[in-house]
Amino acid sequence: MILRGKIGIKEKFLETIKKYDMIRTKDKIIIGLSGGPDSVCLLDLFCSIREEFQLEVFAAHLNHCFRGRESDEDEEFAKALCEKYNVKFFSKRVNVPEIIEKTGLSPEDAARRVRYDFLFEIKExxxxxxxxxxHNMNDHEETVLMNIFRGTGTEGLIGIEPKRGCLIRPLIEIERTNIEDYLKKHNIPYRIDSTNLKTEYYRNKIRLELIPYIKQKFCPHFSDAVKRLSDIVALDVSFIESIIENIYPSLVTEGENFIKLHIKPFEKQPTGARYRILRKVIGNILGELKDIEFNHIKSLDEFIIEQSPGKMVELPRGICGEKGYEEFYFYIKGQIKDFSYVLNIPGEIYITEIGKKISAELLDRTTNFKLKATPLKVFVDYGKIRGNLIVRNRRPGDRFFPFGFKFSKKLQDFFVDQKIPSFERNLVPIVENEGKIVWVGGFRLDDRFKIDDNTTQILILEIK
Ligand SMILES: Nc1ncnc2c1ncn2[C@@H]1O[C@H](COP(=O)(O)OP(=O)(O)OP(=O)(O)O)[C@@H](O)[C@H]1O
Incomplete structure (x- = not known):
């Protein structure tokens, strides 16, 4: 949208702020100041309204150390500019090329992560x-086009969001040329990033070659059209997300170290809903969906529906899935470590690995108390216990006596009989005394420790 007639850049900036409810009176605002035209313009515009809205304006600059002396000059420029505007300035130097070498991230990705970490650090x-x-309107249309070229899903059409949480982009509806004209007209200096003019970078090629071509030959109102597309998609996506948000709790249970998907109700959902549920599950485990592609979701969905219980699958970034009988488990490889705790009698411990408490209490047999065991609460003959208890998860070779004293059973076989998926087996607390299993927590008490006629003191074990 070329700003025509009376509406100038400041009016558009204020209109965008109002439209997306970006600021409140007396807000403290940090401007990410690269020194380039957009962020300089943003600084100028915020300073021009700071009295009216009683804002506190700050600026933060990250020196990525990409371009040697040029990067240092950007930092010095940003600092000097802030002095002129009487804005408190923060900066940090991070050797991003070194990070790229260590992590294998792309330069853009590494720079973005480091930059946003810094901006949020200053915010805190x-x-x-x-x-x-x-970000301006052209950044947005470039992003949408790039997303389309890589075969984006619906969300990719939203492009750069005007607002996400506390992050705001008040120039998102203003064209780059208008920003540059404004800076020229008001004699406001800015830095030009030399790499922005090089067409060998993919984004720059789209900016400098493709979009001008589209606008000239096919669609002069391309920027407006893309903005409208994104606004419509954003509305639809937020509607779809609200539906997913509603059905999610009936399909998924989130544990401390794993997420459980309830297979039967999941299968009944339409394909699109299932894919979104799977994306949400993975997003909740990883915190983002980087490296997770459409094909991963599609294959995962087929796996969950078609495979038999006990089968396992691995996705990028260490995500594992295991099909149980009723549930499908998601977890991060190697996250459930072996654990072992001492449980005093009486006493209580919290097992961080599985997010559960387990307690041991003593009770005299003479007390007139009705004993009612449940899967989570059992009664043990204390006379058969020596010293303290150990609470741990399974170990290879574990055996116990679930059905009488005559024959012991492999814990592994017991789990198979009980149809407990192998992932869940690591989460079962095993109470042990002098090397003998007393209780497979939540499932079965060992027959050797049951109360009998000679029991005088009862040990109550309970998982909370
Ligand atoms: N080094 C930096 N330090 C702080 N904020 C930055 C930095 N680089 C970019 N930003 C913020 O992120 C926004 C978008 O970054 P992008 O890389 O697209 O911008 P740019 O072309 O480097 O600079 P500008 O957008 O200021 O012209 C910038 O407008 C600015 O607000």
């Missing part, structure tokens, strides 16, 4: 309300 430090960054 200042207890600020918002972080403002200078």
């Amino acid at each position: 430090k200042l207890n600020a309300d918002k972080i403002a960054v200078g």
Whole structure:
């Protein structure tokens, strides 16, 4: 949208702020200041409204150390500019090329992560309300096109969001040329990133070659069209997300170290809903969906529906899935470590690995008390216990006496009989005394420790 007639850049900036409810009176705002035209313009515009809205404006610059002396000059420029505007300035130097070498991340990705970490760090430090960054309308259309070229899903059409949480982009509806004109007209200096002009970078090629071609030959109103597309998709996506949000709790149970999907109700959902549920599950485990592609979700869905219990699957970034009888388990490889705790009698411990408490209490047999065992609460003959108890998860070769004293059974076989998926077996607390299993927590008490006519003191074991 070329700003026509009376509506100038400041009006558009204010209109966007209002439309997306970006700021409140007295907000503390941190501007991500690269020194480039967009963020300089953003700084100028915020300073022009700071009295009216009683804002506290700060600026933060991250020196990525990408371009040697040029990067240092950007930092010095941003600092000097802030002095002129009387804005408190924060900066940090991070050797991003070194991070790229260590992590294998792409330069853009590494720079973005480091930059946002820094901006959020300053936000915490200042207890600020918002972080403002200078993405403009052209950045948005470039992003949408790039997403389409890589075969994006619906979300990719949203492009750069005007607002996400405390992150705001008040220039998102303003064209780059308008920003540059504004800076020229008001004699406001800015830095030009030399790499922005090089067409060998993919984004720059789209910016400098493809979009001008589209606008000239096919669609002069391309920017407006893309913005409208994104606004419509954003509405639809938020509607779809609200539906998914509603059905999610009936299909999924989130544990401390794993997520359980209830297979039967999941299967009844339409394909699109199932795919979204799976994306949400993985997003909740990883915190993001990086490296998880459409084909992973599609194959995972087929696996969950078609495979038989006991089968396992691995996805990128260490995500594992295991099909149980009623449930499908998601977890991160190697996350459930072996654990072993001492449980005093009486006493209580919290097992962080499985997020559960287990307690041991003593009770005199003479007490007039009705004993009612449940899977989570059992009664043991204390006279058969020596010293303290150990609570741990399974170990290879574990055996116990679930059915009488005559024959012991392999714990492994017991789990198979009970149809407990192998992933869940690591989460079962085993109470042990002098090397003997007393209780397979939540499942079965060993017959050797049951109370009998000679029992005088009862040990109550309970999982909470
Ligand atoms: N080094 C940096 N330090 C702080 N904020 C930054 C930095 N680089 C970018 N930003 C913020 O992120 C926004 C988008 O980054 P992008 O890389 O697209 O911008 P740019 O082309 O480097 O600079 P500008 O958008 O200021 O012209 C910037 O407008 C700015 O608000």
